[in-house]
Amino acid sequence: MLTWLHIKNDSMEKNFEQSPEPERETDTPEWLELVRRQVNTLKFGTVQITVHDSRVTQVERIEKVRLDRFNASSTR
Numbered sequence: 846m847l848t849w850l851h852i853k854n855d856s857m858e859k860n861f862e863q864s865p866e867p868e869r870e871t872d873t874p875e876w877l878e879l880v881r882r883q884v885n886t887l888k889f890g891t892v893q894i895t896v897h898d899s900r901v902t903q904v905e906r907i908e909k910v911r912l913d914r915f916n917a918s919s920t921r
Contacts, residue, residue, distance in 0.1 A: 876901040
């Protein structure tokens with residue numbers, strides 16, 4: 846059972862606390878692998894996990910595209 850999960854991709858922080866720790870990689874829940882893939886391929890944005898009745902039911906990914914100041918001001 847996952848007790849705590851913190852992922853902040855802007856600074857590439859990833860902290861996972863699980864109890865108990867999976868013994869083999871095949872024991873990793875499917876949703877956790879999905880979240881890892883979403884975070885690893887995201888440059889800026891949010892990965893949101895929705896839980897109902899202690900079960901992960903949805904994973905949403907919102908990707909942000911940041912424009913540098915020079916390009917943003919030159920289009921005005």
